[in-house]
Amino acid sequence: MAEKALVEMQKTFFNIDIMKGLKLLSFAALLLLLAGCRKDEKPIDIVGEWRLSDIQTKVVLGSEEVDVYLSFTETNLFLLYQAVGPGRYRRYSGYWTLEGDMLSGTYTDGKPWGASYRVARDGDALILSALDLSGKELERDTYVRSAIPADIVAGAVSY
Numbered sequence: 001m002a003e004k005a006l007v008e009m010q011k012t013f014f015n016i017d018i019m020k021g022l023k024l025l026s027f028a029a030l031l032l033l034l035a036g037c038r039k040d041e042k043p044i045d046i047v048g049e050w051r052l053s054d055i056q057t058k059v060v061l062g063s064e065e066v067d068v069y070l071s072f073t074e075t076n077l078f079l080l081y082q083a084v085g086p087g088r089y090r091r092y093s094g095y096w097t098l099e100g101d102m103l104s105g106t107y108t109d110g111k112p113w114g115a116s117y118r119v120a121r122d123g124d125a126l127i128l129s130a131l132d133l134s135g136k137e138l139e140r141d142t143y144v145r146s147a148i149p150a151d152i153v154a155g156a157v158s159y
Helices: 002-037 150-155
Strands: 048-057 068-072 077-085 088-099 102-107 116-122 125-131 137-145
Touching (some): 088 150
Antiparallel strands (some): 048 068, 048 137, 088 102, 116 125, 125 137
């Protein structure tokens, strides 16, 4: 009788150990699954100097040629140089913020940019897609890495 009780106790402890083991195994599997689903996305790198190379727009711009240089610093300052005539550039400046893939900014006078931009990188190209308030793409600008010429920086008029 005592032997039978001892065998029953061993079965009970054995079953408890199996249940604990299964729970621990399930918990470990859940942690691995969650870790596998987590994306370790690196922030999109926009820091540097860029030159506009292509515009795809839903709005007619006319026949004027557009030339734009853009600089994003590590301290979230931006400088934008836009041609306003042959050899003449206007300089705009302010601060930028990148949250995920959404870029927004404020000019130094405190006015926000006219649109937010979805940012993408394609090799050495920076693609900025202007979005309206509903998230619809209005314009897609492609920039390539390019140093801003010293004569443009020196001769630009601040706006």
